[in-house]
Amino acid sequence: MNKLAPSLPESLVTDEALYLNRRQLIKGATAISALSLMPAKRAAAAQRQPLNYQRAESNLDLTPEKKVTTYNNFYEFGTDKADPAKHAQALKTKPWQVAISGEAEITGSFNLEDILKWNPLEERIYRLRCVEAWSMVIPWIGFSLGDMLKRFKPTSKAKYVVFKTLHDPAQMPGQRNRWAGGGINYPYVEGLTIAEAMHPLTLMAVGLYGKTLPPQNGAPIRLVVPWKYGFKSIKSIVSIHFSERRPRTTWHDLAPNEYGFFANVNPSVAHPRWSQASERIIGSGGIFSQKRRDTELYNGYGEQVASLYSGIKENHFF
Amino acid sequence: MPQLITTKPQLWALKLVIHGACLLPAIWLFYLAAIDDLGADPVKELIHFYGIGAVHCLFATLLVSPLSRWRKTPLLMRCRRMLGLYVAFYATFHILCFLVFEWQLQWIDVIDEVIRRPYITVGFIAWLVLMALTTTSLKLIQRKMGARWVQLHSLVYPAFALVLLHFYWSQKSPWNDALLYALAGTLLLYSKRKQLLAWVRLVK
Numbered sequence: 001m002n003k004l005a006p007s008l009p010e011s012l013v014t015d016e017a018l019y020l021n022r023r024q025l026i027k028g029a030t031a032i033s034a035l036s037l038m039p040a041k042r043a044a045a046a047q048r049q050p051l052n053y054q055r056a057e058s059n060l061d062l063t064p065e066k067k068v069t070t071y072n073n074f075y076e077f078g079t080d081k082a083d084p085a086k087h088a089q090a091l092k093t094k095p096w097q098v099a100i101s102g103e104a105e106i107t108g109s110f111n112l113e114d115i116l117k118w119n120p121l122e123e124r125i126y127r128l129r130c131v132e133a134w135s136m137v138i139p140w141i142g143f144s145l146g147d148m149l150k151r152f153k154p155t156s157k158a159k160y161v162v163f164k165t166l167h168d169p170a171q172m173p174g175q176r177n178r179w180a181g182g183g184i185n186y187p188y189v190e191g192l193t194i195a196e197a198m199h200p201l202t203l204m205a206v207g208l209y210g211k212t213l214p215p216q217n218g219a220p221i222r223l224v225v226p227w228k229y230g231f232k233s234i235k236s237i238v239s240i241h242f243s244e245r246r247p248r249t250t251w252h253d254l255a256p257n258e259y260g261f262f263a264n265v266n267p268s269v270a271h272p273r274w275s276q277a278s279e280r281i282i283g284s285g286g287i288f289s290q291k292r293r294d295t296e297l298y299n300g301y302g303e304q305v306a307s308l309y310s311g312i313k314e315n316h317f318f
Numbered sequence: 319m320p321q322l323i324t325t326k327p328q329l330w331a332l333k334l335v336i337h338g339a340c341l342l343p344a345i346w347l348f349y350l351a352a353i354d355d356l357g358a359d360p361v362k363e364l365i366h367f368y369g370i371g372a373v374h375c376l377f378a379t380l381l382v383s384p385l386s387r388w389r390k391t392p393l394l395m396r397c398r399r400m401l402g403l404y405v406a407f408y409a410t411f412h413i414l415c416f417l418v419f420e421w422q423l424q425w426i427d428v429i430d431e432v433i434r435r436p437y438i439t440v441g442f443i444a445w446l447v448l449m450a451l452t453t454t455s456l457k458l459i460q461r462k463m464g465a466r467w468v469q470l471h472s473l474v475y476p477a478f479a480l481v482l483l484h485f486y487w488s489q490k491s492p493w494n495d496a497l498l499y500a501l502a503g504t505l506l507l508y509s510k511r512k513q514l515l516a517w518v519r520l521v522k
């Protein structure tokens with residue numbers, strides 16, 4: 001264990017001088033001329049800032065950072081897993097706002113910089129189990145979603161929490177073109193029950209491997225729900241809505257028989273086209289050092305989360 | 319319009335190019351996958367590459383006879399068998415990668431997948447047909463089988479359709495490249511409708 005993160009909120013995100021300068025330029029009167037400089041920067045990989053956070057320890061084998069940041073399902077940037085790392089680098093993540101709406105006492109639009117001041121950052125090392133039967137172990141950095149949501153004082157009518165990804169076809173080629181975007185109806189929407197959202201394991205991540213998120217992993221802020229299939233962990237969030245009714249969610253809408261609303265990791269419920277009983281581990285090494293593991297119910301987090309589903313049998317499965 | 323090739327040396331050169339075009343990428347990508355330099359998931363990468371490679375060879379195989387008729391270049395037909403064998407080569411490596419690297423030789427699980435997942439069942443049937451065509455591709459066998467050889471080898475068309483179905487079905491989202499391949503495949507089959515109808519009548 002390392003020292004606790006210092007409580008100075010401004011130091012949570014250590015901006016590099018150059019970046020600051022550019023931001024101030026954009027804010028200022030010369031915004032237009034500054035923006036016109038952007039294309040030259042396009043090809044360069046997005047700069048990730050180091051974060052201050054409380055470290056975690058884990059006996060899980062981490063997936064190498066390079067694989068975590070080059071193997072992504074983020075159809076807004078193309079359907080191939082290598083596409084997001086190629087096409088997302090110019091994603092503009094500053095300034096970034098998250099709109100809070102629906103059944104809560106406090107609603108409105110909040111700057112990410114302010115949201116970051118509310119809670120100290122901590123590392124969480126979670127296994128991410130994709131519905132495609134592979135898994136990674138990723139050292140996320142973030143804070144409990146529940147701690148964030150409590151501030152808005154959700155009312156008793158808030159039964160579900162609905163999240164949306166940025167919808168910006170100018171920046172996201174997959175939203176401009178059906179072929180590039182895999183035929184998904186954008187914006188991407190995901191949802192949790194309020195109990196799931198408030199669960200201490202549910203994380204709002206802003207970084208991984210010690211630095212801010214790269215765009216392909218859902219910069220600047222994303223959800224991580226470790227006991228559910230990866231598609232529930234929505235990326236680049238711009239809206240959080242408290243709802244009385246269960247929302248329509250993206251993959252569930254596209255193929256209701258293949259992707260459930262709950263999508264809890266469950267080895268005994270096969271996807272119609274493949275088994276979920278075991279998973280391939282995306283780790284280091286080439287084809288001769290591959291490993292599989294048996295998939296665990298709730299991705300191994302059953303002890304903490306099974307109680308969420310006592311009494312709702314059907315949901316627990318799908 | 320001039321013939322594409324007219325002499326034996328030109329045929330040999332063409333064959334050499336086809337061998338190179340088919341073998342070198344297959345070996346190179348396998349090497350990259352072995353040293354973990356083929357993306358984050360070299361296993362899927364190889365499965366996809368060999369799968370698509372098989373489809374490309376299959377299209378090439380089926381285009382040989384129309385091309386040689388159109389350009390009046392009968393010598394081209396001498397390339398068809400080797401292209402067909404490369405279809406089997408790629409398809410077999412595709413399946414071996416699935417069995418050995420993805421499933422770590424867990425035979426029971428693989429058999430379970432072949433039976434339970436319709437898109438894999440379809441791929442497996444296509445592969446059985448390709449194997450039947452491969453093992454009867456020797457000139458000697460061809461001569462012995464006579465008309466029955468043509469009947470048997472016309473199974474390449476239904477196998478082609480099954481492969482395209484398997485391809486489309488394997489994709490996670492409904493809009494994908496496999497649709498374009500299916501469209502091209504439909505056009506190809508349509509252009510061969512006379513042969514196909516003749517074959518259907520023969521089988522009946």
Ligand code: HEM
Pocket residue numbers: 362365366367368369370371372373376405409412413416432438441442443444445448481484485488
């Ligand atoms: C027992 C036989 C077969 C098995 C077990 C099999 C297995 C698979 C699997 C698991 C995938 C999907 C990979 C993924 O998760 O993305 C796939 C895709 C594919 N297969 Fe097969 N396959 C078989 C036969 C064939 C044959 C005979 C061909 C062609 C001649 C073929 C061509 C393809 C193609 C083109 C794809 C799509 C690759 C891509 O998305 O880039 N398969 N196959």
